[in-house]
Amino acid sequence: KILIQIYHMTIYYIFCSYKIWIEYKTRKDSLALYWLRSDQTSDGTHPFLLTNNQFTYARGIFPCQDSPQVRFTYTAKISVLKAITVIVGGRQCKSIIKGDQDLHTHIFYETNPMPSYAIIIMAGLLKSKHNNFITLWAEEKHFMQSKKVLTFCRKAINITNELCGFPIQDEFNICVLPSNIPEIELQCRTMIFVSSTLLDEDPIFMCDTIARKIAQSWAGGLVTCRNFQHLWLIKSFSIFISSKILEFRYRPMIQMMFMRKRIFYDLNVKMRLYGIDSQQKLVPSLTDILPKNITKSVPDEVGYYLLDSLQKDLGGSTVFAQYLKHYMRTFCYQSIDTIDWKDHLFSYFDSKHEILMSRLDKWLYKLNLVSMYDDLYDSVRNLSEILTQQWITTNTTDKLSSKLTRRLLHPNINKMHFLNYLYTSPITLPIGKLESIHSIFPLDEQTCQIR
Structure with missing residues (x-):
């Protein structure tokens, strides 16, 4: 809590305005920061920072009332190495003050009232591509794919x-x-x-x-x-x-x-x-x-x-x-x-x-x-779910049926449906059925979401 007392509050000072200057420092281990060292980024040359303002984490970055109902405008000045891109609250900087040959100060301002969780700071070495009013930012490694x-x-x-x-x-x-x-x-x-x-x-x-x-x-x-x-x-x-x-x-x-x-x-x-x-x-x-x-x-x-x-x-x-x-x-x-x-x-x-x-x-x-579950399930159920249910409840074989196998080989969304179904099912699969899944699509060769 911050308690501010203004003294000499007589009738002559009622219509005076005041500026309050608060000095603060964020801990390096704050949950509000994703701080990557240079060696943790794909190019390995510059660090990367992203603030995590979810829920009440914004108070770990700057003094604020971080309830969604509290909205405010703001200005910000952030000094970084000149190679670093900085974006605050989804906005690119309005102007840059060049300091010495290595350091630049980026100036931001937001005129629409925003909740604290939206004032996200991102800084890193990123490439950009513009398309009308939209700008893509990504590291060199991911740029073409992005x-x-x-x-x-x-x-x-x-x-x-x-x-x-x-x-x-x-x-x-x-x-x-x-x-x-x-x-x-x-x-x-x-x-x-x-x-x-x-x-x-x-x-x-x-x-x-x-x-x-x-x-x-x-x-x-x-x-x-x-x-x-x-x-x-x-x-x-x-x-x-x-x-x-x-x-x-x-x-x-x-x-x-x-x-x-x-x-x-x-x-x-x-x-x-x-x-x-x-x-x-x-x-x-x-x-x-x-x-x-x-x-x-x-x-x-x-x-x-x-x-x-x-x-x-x-x-x-x-x-x-x-x-x-x-x-x-x-x-x-x-x-x-x-x-x-x-x-x-x-x-x-x-x-x-x-x-x-x-x-x-x-x-x-x-x-x-x-009481609603069955109606919701019926609205999304299809042949894959029926085949999967038959397979996990059958004790006579661990092998997947040919129909189910064909559905799982392509595309990836069929694999996601299948694995989601298994995950939400209360039935525990024996090791033989797990090995059968791995033989159809080895999990170490799949995308991150499927793994």
């Missing part, structure tokens, strides 16, 4: 601009992270961070993951939840918007089926790891829950199913797309809670109150995933 990310992002941002309104047109940055930084979910209005391991994944999985990150530029960067109890407003809206991006981008059913399966399996994994009680409400009680464990108690996949259900019941995708734009326009650069969302929903669909009451009562307050 260009496919730029191509998809340009199309996805254009789709989201049209879908949600409040278009991003002046600046958007994509940073492909060094290999030593894991997949990380940071929310910023004008920047996304992509794991370099994602570049080797199945294109459908890669695009689905990036689409969710882009969607959060609107669902988490433009409109923010008031506190983490209402985190579903960010997560669920992001999943819903990303599903629309893929729907516009990919017409074939296989891509859309993968997206729906991924949402279901993500929910299934949560139910298995954390129990069903924690999944009963979209707005859970977070008493005695550490910030880093909040996502375990927020069933954002259920929020997606709620929004998808509302879309079907309130007039279809065209009507709901207009609502989505109105939602973004109403709450732009604000922090809201579930009550704010409900009030706006009832106001927008003024003639649909009876439908809304029944749907929200079911999904928000009387959610019973056990």
Whole structure:
């Protein structure tokens, strides 16, 4: 806590303004920092820094009230070696002050009020490629492979601009992270961070993951939840918007089926790891829950199913797309809670109150995933799941059937579905069946996600 006392506060000083200067220092072992030494980067010549502002980590970087409802504008000055690129809060620097021959000071400012978690600092030796208002940043090692990310992002941002309104047109940055930084979910209005391991994944999985990150530029960067109890407003809206991006981008059913399966399996994994009680409400009680464990108690996949259900019941995708734009326009650069969302929903669909009451009562307050599970599973189940279930419950053979084997050989998303199914199944596989899986696709030869 910082307590500031201003003395001599007489009537003559009431209308005076004050500037407060706070000197602070961040510990090197702070959880808010990903700090890579030169030898930990792919080029081996310069270090790399990324701040991890998730939840309440921002207070480890600078003095702030790091609740999502507290938004503020800011300016920043950062001095680095002249070869280093610096981006703060998704913005490239507005000007550079050249110091000595090796050191430059980068100046940033943000005029839109932002939550503390969006003020992310990135500094490293990176190459760049520009495409209109979008800039790709990546290390030399990953640069050529990263260009496919730029191509998809340009199309996805254009789709989201049209879908949600409040278009991003002046600046958007994509940073492909060094290999030593894991997949990380940071929310910023004008920047996304992509794991370099994602570049080797199945294109459908890669695009689905990036689409969710882009969607959060609107669902988490433009409109923010008031506190983490209402985190579903960010997560669920992001999943819903990303599903629309893929729907516009990919017409074939296989891509859309993968997206729906991924949402279901993500929910299934949560139910298995954390129990069903924690999944009963979209707005859970977070008493005695550490910030880093909040996502375990927020069933954002259920929020997606709620929004998808509302879309079907309130007039279809065209009507709901207009609502989505109105939602973004109403709450732009604000922090809201579930009550704010409900009030706006009832106001927008003024003639649909009876439908809304029944749907929200079911999904928000009387959610019973056990009774809903079969319906959700039936919506994504296909022949692969049927063949897999037959195989894991058969004791007479460890070998996979020829039909299932053909499905697992290509493409990678079939392997992901298969492994997800095994992971969420309560059945323990004997060593013979595990060896049979390894013989079909050796895990040490697979992508990072499959491993």
